[in-house]
Amino acid sequence: MNIYDFDGTIFPGDCSIGFFFFCLKSHPKLWKTYFPKTMRNLYLRKKGRINEAQMQREFFGYLTLVDDFDEQIVKYWDINEKKISAWYRAQKRPDDLIISASPNCIIEPIANRLGVRFMATDFDREFGVFLNKMKYAKEKARYIIDQGYPVIENFYSDSLADTPLALLAEKAHMVTNKARTVTDWPHLDEKTMEKVKKKIDTGWNSYVKED
Secondary structure, eight states: OOOOOOOOBBBSSSSHHHHHHHHHHHHHHHHHHTTHHHHHHHHHHTTOOOOOOOOHHHHHHGGGOOHHHHHHHHHHHHHHHGSHHHHHHHHHOTOOEEEEEHHHHHHHHHHHHHHHHHHHEEEETTEEESSSSOOOOOHHHHHHHTTTTTOOOEEESSOGHHHHHTEEEEEEEETTTTTTTEEEEOOHHHHHHHHHHHHSSSSSSSSSOOO
């Protein structure tokens, strides 16, 4: 079994942010009602006044305001499906697993089109809340262990934050250059491990009660 991160790995950029701007075009009112709030939260995050989890929770609230979500997500992937990396399409297997911190309502449609399994963050679009911890960093590895998945042959990601999951795989690969270039996972020397710790320790799950 091969496991893939999605954003920046087999898809260039961040599909959640991409869908946000896609919805701004079809719902211009969001420019006035939601975009300023998003910019404010980005500023607060940069200043350290809110953590990553709080910023993400506020950001994904836009999904509650898109009343024709089902129609818009189909249109979004109709346009953007072609951006899936050619190297991934060439080696795609039916037992692949995509695991992403993005909301499941955004990842599920493209995973179904690709014909592969997926695991993403459960997000309630009606109430605008996460139903579990975001599938980020250590939570990805925890999910794989809890589900008792078979041996991971290869793992692919664009982020050192996914090192916990990379360590579970027989072989790990780093993806760069806007999801076009695949290399071996970096050697985890002391300097690199400091980067890993910084990437992981961002407060993503600080508002979710530990199991």
